Amino acid sequence: MNSCAAGALAALLSVWPAAASTTAVWEMSTFADFQKGRFTGISLSRDGRLTLAPKVNRLYSPDQPQIWAVAKAPDGSIYLGTGHRGRLYKIDASGRGSLVWTAEQPEIFAVAVDHRGAVYAGTSPDGRVYRIDAAGNATEFYNPQSKYIWAMTFAPDGALFIGTGDQGKIYRVGPDGKGSVYYESGQSHITSLAVDSEGRLLAGSEPNGILYRLTGPNKAFVLYDANLPEIRSILPTSDGSVYVAALGGSTARRPGVIYSAASPSTSVTVTAPATSVTVTDSQAGPELKKPQPEGPKPLSVAPAPAVQPASTVFDATGVDKSAIYKIHADNTVETLWTSKEENIYDIATMHGRLIFSTDAQGRIYALGADRAPALIAQTGEGETTRLLSSSAGLIAATGDIGRVYRLEQAPAAQGEYESPVHDSNTVARWGRLSWRADVPAGAQLSFRTRSGNSVRPDNTWSDWSEPISDPGNALIKSPNARYIQWRAELRSKNGATPALDSVSISYLPQNTPPVVRSVMVSTQAAPLQKTSAQTSGAPSATAFSITVTDTGEAAPQTSSGVPTQTISRGPQQQTQITWQADDPDGDRLAYAVYFRGEGEREWKLLRSNIFENTLAIDADALADGRYYFRVVASDRPSNPLDTAREAEMISPPVLIDNTPPVVTPAAPRRNGAAVDIDVDAADAASPLRRCEYSVDAGPWVPIEAQDGVTDSQREKFAIHIGNLGAGEHLVVIRAVDAANNAGLAKVIVR
Numbered sequence: 001m002n003s004c005a006a007g008a009l010a011a012l013l014s015v016w017p018a019a020a021s022t023t024a025v026w027e028m029s030t031f032a033d034f035q036k037g038r039f040t041g042i043s044l045s046r047d048g049r050l051t052l053a054p055k056v057n058r059l060y061s062p063d064q065p066q067i068w069a070v071a072k073a074p075d076g077s078i079y080l081g082t083g084h085r086g087r088l089y090k091i092d093a094s095g096r097g098s099l100v101w102t103a104e105q106p107e108i109f110a111v112a113v114d115h116r117g118a119v120y121a122g123t124s125p126d127g128r129v130y131r132i133d134a135a136g137n138a139t140e141f142y143n144p145q146s147k148y149i150w151a152m153t154f155a156p157d158g159a160l161f162i163g164t165g166d167q168g169k170i171y172r173v174g175p176d177g178k179g180s181v182y183y184e185s186g187q188s189h190i191t192s193l194a195v196d197s198e199g200r201l202l203a204g205s206e207p208n209g210i211l212y213r214l215t216g217p218n219k220a221f222v223l224y225d226a227n228l229p230e231i232r233s234i235l236p237t238s239d240g241s242v243y244v245a246a247l248g249g250s251t252a253r254r255p256g257v258i259y260s261a262a263s264p265s266t267s268v269t270v271t272a273p274a275t276s277v278t279v280t281d282s283q284a285g286p287e288l289k290k291p292q293p294e295g296p297k298p299l300s301v302a303p304a305p306a307v308q309p310a311s312t313v314f315d316a317t318g319v320d321k322s323a324i325y326k327i328h329a330d331n332t333v334e335t336l337w338t339s340k341e342e343n344i345y346d347i348a349t350m351h352g353r354l355i356f357s358t359d360a361q362g363r364i365y366a367l368g369a370d371r372a373p374a375l376i377a378q379t380g381e382g383e384t385t386r387l388l389s390s391s392a393g394l395i396a397a398t399g400d401i402g403r404v405y406r407l408e409q410a411p412a413a414q415g416e417y418e419s420p421v422h423d424s425n426t427v428a429r430w431g432r433l434s435w436r437a438d439v440p441a442g443a444q445l446s447f448r449t450r451s452g453n454s455v456r457p458d459n460t461w462s463d464w465s466e467p468i469s470d471p472g473n474a475l476i477k478s479p480n481a482r483y484i485q486w487r488a489e490l491r492s493k494n495g496a497t498p499a500l501d502s503v504s505i506s507y508l509p510q511n512t513p514p515v516v517r518s519v520m521v522s523t524q525a526a527p528l529q530k531t532s533a534q535t536s537g538a539p540s541a542t543a544f545s546i547t548v549t550d551t552g553e554a555a556p557q558t559s560s561g562v563p564t565q566t567i568s569r570g571p572q573q574q575t576q577i578t579w580q581a582d583d584p585d586g587d588r589l590a591y592a593v594y595f596r597g598e599g600e601r602e603w604k605l606l607r608s609n610i611f612e613n614t615l616a617i618d619a620d621a622l623a624d625g626r627y628y629f630r631v632v633a634s635d636r637p638s639n640p641l642d643t644a645r646e647a648e649m650i651s652p653p654v655l656i657d658n659t660p661p662v663v664t665p666a667a668p669r670r671n672g673a674a675v676d677i678d679v680d681a682a683d684a685a686s687p688l689r690r691c692e693y694s695v696d697a698g699p700w701v702p703i704e705a706q707d708g709v710t711d712s713q714r715e716k717f718a719i720h721i722g723n724l725g726a727g728e729h730l731v732v733i734r735a736v737d738a739a740n741n742a743g744l745a746k747v748i749v750r
Contacts, residue, residue, distance in 0.1 A: 022639060023431065024509055026422045026484075029502035031372075034417070038361065039378040041415025042490065046372035050500040052411040052490055053377045059395070060097035060404040062089045067397035067404065069111040070386040071119070078388065078395060079119050081108030082402055088121050088132060091404065101132045112152040112160065120160060122149030127164055129173070142173045151193040153201075161201055163190030170203055170214070182217050185210070189230075196236035204231020209246050211327070224333050228323055233346045235354075240329030243336075243354060245344045247322040324356060324367065336371050348387035350394045350407075357384035362398050364407070379405055414491040417500075421457065421485050424509050425584070430476035430484065431506035433468055440496035445469065446489050447503070451481035476505065513645035514583040514633040521629055521654045523573050523619060523739075573619040575656065577606075579631045579649070580613065587638035591631060598626035598653065611637075619658055624685040626653045657685035657739035665733055665747050675721045675749050681735035682714040683743075691717050691735045695724070700734070724749065 028034055030048040043053040062082055069081035076093040079100070086103035088111070103123045110122035119132045120141060127149040131141040146164035153161050155172075161182065162171040168187035173179030187205035194202045201214040202223070209226035211234070229248030236242050322344035324337040342358040349355065354367040355376075362379030364387070382400020389395075394407040430451070439445045446469040452461030464487065465477050478484060484505060490498045583589055591610040594603040607615055629651040636644035661683040669676045681688055688710050692700040705715040719733070731747040 022508060022511070022643075023506055024424065024428075025504050025506050026424075027502060027504035028419060029436075035375065036420040038380075038418040039363075039375065039415075040380065040417070041412040042417045042488075043377065044375035046368055046370070046374045048501070050417050050488065050490070052413075052415045052492055052497050054393075055408045055410055055412045056377050056379070057406045057408065058403060059095055059406045060089070060091050062087070062097065062099075062402055062404075064402040066399040067385055067402040068107065068109045068399075070388045070395065070397050070404075071111040071113045072388060072390065073113045073117050073119070074115060075117060076390075078390075078404070079111050079113060080397065080402075080404065081111040081121055083107040083109075086123060088119070097404075100136050101130075101138050103130070103138075110149050110152040110163075112154060114154055114158065114160075120152060122152055122162065124148040124150075129160070129162060141177050142171070142179050144169070144171045144179070148189065150189060150191050153193040153195055155195060155201070156199045161193050161195075163193045163203060165189030165191075165206075168205060170201070172217070183212070183214055183220055184218075185212065185220075192231050192234050194234040194236050194242075196242065197238050197240060202234050202236060202242060204234055204244065204246075206230040206248070209248070211242075211244055223327050223331060224325060226323070226325065228320065232322075232344060235347045235349070237349075242327045243347055244325045244327065245322070245347045245356060246325065247343045247345075322358070324354070337367055337373060343383070345383055345385045346387045348389050348394065350389055351409075355387055355394060357387050357396060359383035362396075362400075364394075364396060377407055379403070411492065411497060414489070416490070417488045419486045419488075419503070421455070421483050422505070423455075423483055424507055425482070426512050427453070427480055427482050427510045428484075428507040429480050429510070430478060431508065433474045433476055433486065433503065433505050434471065435503045436501040437498060438501075439498045442493040443496040443498040444489075444491040444493070445498040445500065447474075448487045448489070449476050449478045449484060449505075450487075451478040451484045453482050455483065457483075457485060480510075509585065511587075511635065511639050511643045511645050512584040514581055514587070514589050514635050514647045516579060516581040516631055516633050516647050516649035518580045519629060519631050519649050519651040520578045521651055522576050522578070524576050524616070525573060573658075574616045575619045575622065576614060576616045577629050577631070577651075578614045581631070581633040581647070583633075583635050583638075585635070585638075587635035589633050589635055590637050591633055594630040594632070595622070596628050596630070597622075598628075603630055619656070622656045624657050624659055626655050628653060655686055655739065657683070657737060657741060659684055660741035661688060661735040661737050661743035663733050663735045663743045663745035665745050668731070668747055668749050670724075670749065673723050673725070675719075675724050675729075675731075677719040677721075677731065677733075677747055679717040679719060679733055679735075679745075680714070681717065681743065683735075683737040683741075684713070686738035687711050687713050688715050689736055689738050691715070691733070693719055693734070694732045695721060696730055697732075721749075 031044060031046055034044050034048060034050060041053050043051050062080060064082040064085060064087060066083040067080050068083055071079045073079065078091040080089040082089065084106045086105050086108055087099060088101040088108060089097055090100045091097045105123035105126050107124045108121050109124055112120045120129055121132060122129050125147050127144060127146040128140055129142045129149060130138040132138045144162055144164050146167060146169065148165040149162060150165055151163035155161060158175050160173045162173060166188050168185040168190055169181050170183040170190055171179045172182040185205050187208060187210065189206040190203050191206045192204040196202055203212045203214065207229045209228045209231055210222055211224045211231050212220045213223050214220045226246045228246040230246060231244060232247050233245040234242060320338045320340055321342060322339050323335060324347065326334045326336055342360045345357050345359065347354060347356045355364060357364050359382065362381035362384040363375055364377045364384055365373045366376050367373055379396060379398050381398035381403060383398065384396050385399045386397040387394060392406060396405045396407065433447055433449065437445055446467040448464040448467060450462050450464050454460055462479050468474050486503060488500055577593055581589055592608040593606045593615050595606055596603050606617065630648060632646055632648040634644055634646045661681050664680045666678040681691060690702060690710055692702045694700050703717050703719060704710060706718055729749040731749055732744060734742050734744050736742045
């Protein structure tokens with residue numbers, strides 16, 4: 001059965017025709033989309049196709065938290081080094097597992113088997129190497145006087161190389177148990193060892209992530225200095241190239257630091273201040289700020305518990321956590337893969353492909369020639385720590401819960417893929433589920449959905465729905481909710497295997513009302529009306545000038561004499577209403593503005609269908625008094641009328657005062673050279689704020705009300721002018737109210 005694009009389109013169009021303009025679609029179709037889900041018996045190809053994964057059999061469960069090391073014996077047996085009880089296990093060729101030996105130390109990080117089948121185990125944190133015979137009897141083989149033993153490997157001549165910490169030394173030990181320092185790296189730890197096709201030792205270090213090639217005692221050549229702290233795994237190939245897995249971009253600390261009793265409990269803080277660049281446009285006037293990437297935020301995390309040998313101390317988001325490099329035979333280096341989300345643990349080869357494992361639910365990937373990864377299996381454990389190629393299939397050991405799995409070549413008979421949770425940002429009405437897939441005859445593909453209103457699926461979510469397998473009858477029955485998740489179930493039959501390419505869910509989000517966050521009312525000068533006499537370079541109307549000439553030419557006369565020149569008033573004031581509003585759904589908003597005077601009962605519409613967030617009216621349009629302004633925001637431009645939502649906000653009371661105070665001076669009283677004038681000033685709408693006078697157009701001299709504070713709508717003032725010369729003088733009195741209206745009066749003093 002094959003679903004077609006036409007069927008998928010028809011399904012989308014048939015959701016709710018009335019709301020088609022606002023219907024949203026959640027689609028998953030790429031590798032990055034599907035990678036976020038949970039895989040059970042499902043593989044993900046690099047081009048984003050879900051198929052049944054190779055069959056994964058649980059080979060053995062040693063009932064230990066971690067499996068740190070895996071080594072294969074000549075007879076096909078597999079030995080496991082575990083933690084945190086320091087036990088060595090054996091899985092024989094038939095798959096039967098058994099406990100071989102228990103160390104006195106809690107961790108066995110390294111295991112090696114020589115060509116005769118003798119097993120060697122390196123313990124930590126009291127670093128020693130033991131030789132265990134077939135009967136499980138252990139004898140101390142070598143004590144390097146180091147705290148940790150991270151890696152061991154045999155040289156072609158039978159000597160055992162040992163990588164240690166926390167002094168970063170490599171030891172070479174002969175079959176007789178006598179050894180010495182082979183190389184001192186100057187690093188804290190030698191974390192991995194391998195022997196290349198020419199018998200040369202390869203060693204990886206931490207914390208500088210250096211890969212060495214050693215050709216003799218203290219004869220080392222740096223093959224590569226990685227930008228990640230730890231060389232985790234080394235895989236030489238027969239053509240002379242070397243694959244290297246590095247990790248630590250999240251600054252994952254090795255146990256050498258964690259187990260150190262001398263290390264105090266401290267926290268690590270990383271800070272990087274955010275920066276911005278300001279660009280000033282001299283023509284435009286206002287400053288324009290160019291957005292800059294935000295720097296890493298401060299992080300402060302305490303060290304991990306001592307029981308975890310590979311704990312993440314802090315995570316710098318955006319930094320590569322791990323990488324795979326290929327060092328070619330000519331020493332050139334190629335980066336094959338990097339990740340900012342997953343830590344890599346081991347690499348291996350299987351059927352000519354490079355295989356690697358990570359800590360993302362114990363995933364196992366295959367890397368193609370085009371460097372595009374394919375997810376071939378997921379163990380479901382915390383991490384897949386070790387990989388081992390065998391004739392029976394790929395062996396994968398895990399941590400968090402220590403288990404051993406075997407991947408076979410044949411695909412599993414069935415598998416399930418569980419999508420990530422999708423957030424529709426509000427309660428949504430679900431439509432249809434659509435998909436593109438190849439489903440051969442006999443194979444089966446079905447889907448289930450569930451929904452809820454908590455971020456993580458829990459017992460408050462709905463149960464998984466009944467299976468959906470018919471594209472023509474794929475209406476989602478899960479309850480309306482904010483979050484949804486789907487699950488695909490694939491089953492094969494007689495070699496017929498389904499393949500899933502994309503899945504989409506259509507839904508109608510509940511329309512969220514807009515939010516009006518503020519309403520502000522202010523006054524400003526009205527924009528100037530340009531006349532024919534004005535040019536672009538003319539001065540503002542707020543400035544004026546009087547030109548006086550001494551040419552002797554008289555102004556034009558009429559029968560009524562010389563006309564009086566009138567000085568025009570400044571620009572008319574406007575009342576500007578400004579508001580801030582937004583819509584959680586990103587809908588376009590339309591506004592309406594109303595007003596109501598104090599004591600009035602009904603709102604009057606000023607203007608509707610406004611798409612800006614400001615409205616200006618003439619200040620004279622409203623008489624003096626207190627007014628309220630109401631802004632209504634509607635998302636109807638983006639929604640059907642029956643689902644459109646509104647929100648409103650009313651401003652605080654606003655005092656409109658366009659009338660200046662009335663200034664009434666009494667007759668001046670002259671006493672010699674001194675003059676006294678009593679003044680009464682009153683304003684009908686707002687309190688007075690200041691009063692001042694000027695003599696003969698001189699500087700303004702402030703005066704205070706007779707009661708000490710100028711703060712009432714009616715005030716009395718007393719002006720005393722001393723040393724006023726003889727003759728006629730002009731005294732101008734100015735009173736200003738809270739709305740900045742000025743009332744003036746003049747007094748002639750003779």
